[in-house]
Amino acid sequence: MPEITEWRDRIWRYRLIGTKCKSCGSTYYPPRNGKCFRCGGETEEVELPRRGKLLSYTIVYQAPTLYKHSSPYIVGYIELSNGTRLFAMLTDIEPGEVRVGMELEATLRRLYTYGDSGHIVYGVKFRPVVE
Amino acid sequence: MKAKNKVGIYGYGAYIPRYIIENSSIAQVWGKLSTPIKSKTFPSYDEDSLTIAYEACRIAIESSGAPKDRVGAIYVGSESKPYAVKPSGTVLIDALGLSRRTLSADFEFACKAGTEAIQAISGLVSSGMIDFGIAVGTDTSQGRPGDELEYTAAAGGAAVIISRASEGVLAEIEASTSYVSDTPDFWRRSGEKYPRHLYRFTGEPAYFHHITTSVKMFFEEYGFSPKDFTYAIFHQPNSKFPQRVARMLGFTIDQIKPGLLSPIIGNTYSGATLVGLAATLDVAKPGDRILLASFGSGAGSDTFSFLVTDLIEERRAKPPLRAFLERVVTKDYSTYVRYRGKLML
Amino acid sequence: MSSEIVLVGYGLVRVGEYWNKDVVSIGVEAAARALEMAGNPSVGGVYIGSALSSTLGIQGNVAVHVADELGLGDCVTETVSSGGASSGLAILNGIHQLMSGEADYVLVGGVEKISDSLPSDVMEAVLIDLDRRVMKYSGLTEAGLAAILTRLYIDKYGVDKEKVTALSVLDHENGVYNPYAMFRRAVSLEMAMSAPIVADPLTIFDVAPYGDGAAFVVLTTKDKAVEAGIDYVELFGYGVSRNRVPVNYRDDLLSFDATSRAASVALDMAGLDLSDIDSLQIFDSFSITGVLALEGLGVSPHGSGADDVSSGKFNKGNKPAVNLMGGLKARGNPIGATGLYQVSEAMMLIRDVGVKYVLVHMMSGFDDNVVVFVLGGGGHA
Structure with a gap:
């Protein structure tokens, strides 16, 4: 029952909760337990900034089963405003509009739906900043 | 209320x-x-x-x-x-x-x-x-x-x-009035993907009757009239209905203009009057009074009066x-x- | 190494699609050939690497099944799973059993059955194998991650994508001579560049194709091989290392640090310098991962790997020559078995072509879990 595994991850998946080292200030996403891998310091969970910029990206044409109805879709390598780097799907953007360096903001979207159970998995995606 | x-x-x-x-x-x-x-x-x-x-x-x-x-x-x-x-x-x-x-x-x-x-x-x-x-x-x-x-x-x-x-x-919520009756203009049974409706029956006996009754009851109860309002938002299933109901109740097109989005965005159903309210609040000034009248099939209408304060800015x-x-x-x-x-x- | 480990037999099936055979059958076929070449010794252990047999619901505990179908007596049987490093770890387990003195001979192999599963299910299994949380929730595929690395590489070093894809062209050129390769035909760079896109900017020619495969070798000590009077190839050194996972935790995605460390340990153990190596078998699951592996191994400086490949620096006849048997792109990538194809091919190069020293590099994911072997020498009884 993957629904249960994914339920356990929901808070950090919905809200960009990461890990921050209390000593050196390094931040990671997704969060992880234990000591900071950079300096060995104690870590705590923090809510990460919702804005960032696009470092690199790909347009996925051959998709895994759970995402096969979403393709082609864009996955970005994103640096949040505090320096945390992560991968996330981009949304509300056409392939021709993607530019390395563009400003993005987090939003909540459907990631995929389990075919048999119909269970919907929501999570963070990034879109061009709306203001 | x-x-x-x-x-x-x-x-x-x-x-x-x-x-x-x-x-x-x-x-x-x-x-x-x-x-x-x-x-x-x-x-x-x-x-x-x-x-x-x-x-x-x-x-x-x-x-x-x-x-x-x-x-x-x-x-x-x-x-x-x-x-x-x-x-x-x-x-x-x-x-x-x-x-x-x-x-x-x-x-x-x-x-x-x-x-x-x-x-x-x-x-x-x-x-x-x-x-x-x-x-x-x-x-x-x-x-x-x-x-x-x-x-x-x-x-x-x-x-x-x-x-x-x-x-x-x-914005203060000054008062509201609700009016409902058993009117089967539109429905969706459990398990069905798309709703059903009774065509022109959704107009006069449903949309217009409930909104006009609700708004008139509201006016009577709290002593308001259309001229008291800077803006008004009516449920907007299309572009015609909200404009017609506004005229029927004595409101001008200018009053409903900021909140009338249906010609471009369509009918956002439960979102419709609230999206209209948001677009109106986006331009409202302190002291403006806003009337909102929703409509839900089945059927009923809620009328509200909002008085915008200095905090809007x-x-x-x-x-x-x-x-x-x-x-x-x-x-x-x-x-x-x-x-x-x-x-x- | 305290005892000198040698390889005395290999057995392979050609990488491809085996519609009429299951994973155990192709495993038994390859294992029987390896055992026969080694003179059918009695083995004390069977270690089999398989990345996805369990995840894809093909067959769990493959080693038990292969050992039983081979008719082997009681011995240690263990199935090892670590993506593209599975084969390497199976070999390490075999080495450890030999070094402990518990066994005189061990059979190590890799098996993978890809063609029984939907391609999109294989992709999903692979990305969960890599990092469930990061990959599954971002929609990133293995090829998608390679595509992001490729774009980062191109942007950082100002290199044309053609130069990265040149590695796939080199693979195909060399694969023509490998009887066990999935694809035995040369391709032009134009063809590779204009092929259908898998994950922009990667075309199908930047992505090593998955395939069914089984490859086995028999390991023993040099003393035993000499005693038995069989041909052998020496395993001079090995090294293992891990990089940070998930990859987005890394400061530099383009630096294959685990590859560097594993190679350095293996070369130290072998008492050799990188400049002694005649041929490299690199794990180019993608054109970009091959380029980054070359840079990690140190044969090209950072940012020069693609230039060096495209200028012909690693072509046949040069030192070091890269992927003389076609690499992952032409031979195919039966994930958990790939490392044993690389090792078996190294044996062929040493025995049949007379290459002196071969360094074999294999890894799971993107420098995640790396195993490096240095092979060479050898002798006749």
Whole structure:
């Protein structure tokens, strides 16, 4: 029952909760337990900034089963405003509009739906900043 | 209805999807010569009424600085819940980081579920049972391919945060009136994908009768008349109905203009009057008085009066609704049916 | 190494699609050939690497099944799973059993059955194998991640994508001579560049194709091989290392640090310098991962790997020559078995072509878990 595994991850998946080292200030996403891998310091969970910029990206044409109805879709390598780097799907953007360096903001979207159970998995995606 | 302790809108936010389809694209497929509106929004493949509600709530909370730990209720009005059984509010609470010591339920009253939620939360806040509450109207409504509804059934939503006036509100809720009757103009049975309707019966005995009665009762009870209002928002299933009902009640086109979005975005159902309210608040000035009359099939209408305060300037939604309107892109019918899941896979 | 480890037999099936055979059958076929070449010794252990047999619901505990079908007596049987490093770890387990003195001979192999599963299910299994949380929630595929690395590489070093894809062209050129390769035909750079896109900017020619495969070798000590009078190839050194996972935790995605460390340990153990190595068998699951592996191994400075490949620096006849048997692109990538194809091919190069020293590099994911071997020498009884 993957629904249960994914339920356990929901808070950090919905809200960009990461890990921050209390000593050196390094931040990671997704969060992880234990000591900071950079300096060995104690870590705590923090809510990460919702804005960032696009470092690199790909347009996925051959998709895994759970995402096969979403393709082609864009996955970005994103640096949040505090320096945390992560991968996330981009949304509300056409392939021709993607530019390395563009400003993005987090939003909540459907990631995929389990075919048999119909269970919907929501999570963070990034879109061009709306203001 | 008047709250014993004055309540009002502490913050608000509205959202519409990026994608629109022109009515002419739909008409071309079905060979229709005339269409009810110009265009309508539709959700991206990864959006639903819950993700729309999330955006609206997040904007409302962040723009107003409402204290998340003091939100005691979140009621989500929608006729297009992602799940038939499983509340949307609980996902919103965890996604928005709200206190879990919270009331939460989904409301359904066709297109007026969102305004119904405002009244329920107003009561809870006024009585002191809770300090802050969020009422949401959100929909990704569906029209059967080829049906009249396909031209207007759209996606969008808005959220309002209600608190006691003493907390400092951007608009006081002065009073409200509700009027309902058993009128089967539109429905969707459990397990059915698309709603049914009784064509012209949705007009006179349903939409017009309920809104005009509700507004007139409201005027009589609280001594208001159309000239007391800077702006007015009426439920907008198309472009014609809200303009006609405004004229019937003595309102001018200028009064309804800022909140009349249906010609471009379509009928966002539970979102419709609240999205209109958000667009109106985006331009309102302190001292403006706003009338809102929703309509829900089945049928009923809620009428409200809001009095805008000085706090409007600092609490306006960021981004405003027009930022979402400015980013829309037009898609063709084939993309629309793909994103709406109308293809057999 | 305390005892000198040698390889005395290999057995392979050609990488491809085996519609009429299951994973155990192809495993038994390859294992029987390896055992026969080694003179059918009695083995004390069977270690089999398989990345996805369990995840895809093909067959769990493959080693038990292969050992039983081979008719082997009681011995240690263990199935090892670590993506593209599975084979390498199976070999390490075999080495450890030999070094402990518990066994005189061990059979190590890799098996993978890809063709029984939907391609999109294989992709999903692979990305869950890599990092469930990061990959599954972002929609990133293995090829998608390689595509992001490629774009980062191109942007950082100002290199044309053609130069990265040149590695796939080199693989195909060399694969022509490998009887066990999935594809035995040369391709032009134009063809590779204009092929259908898998994950922009990667075309199908930047992505090593998955395939069914089984490859086995028999390991023993040099003393035993000499005593038995069989041909052998020496395993001079090995090294293992891990990089940070998930990859977005890394400061530099383009630096294959684990590859560097594993190679350095292996070369130290072998008492050799990188400049002694005649041929490299690199794990180019994608054109970009091959380029980054070359830079990690140190044969090209950072940012020069693609230039060096495209200028012909690693072509046949040069030192070091890269992927003389076609690499992952032409031979195919039966994930958990790939490392044993690389090792078996190294044996062929040493025995049949007379290459002196071969360094074999294999890894799971993107430098995640790396195993490096240095092979060479050898002798006749």
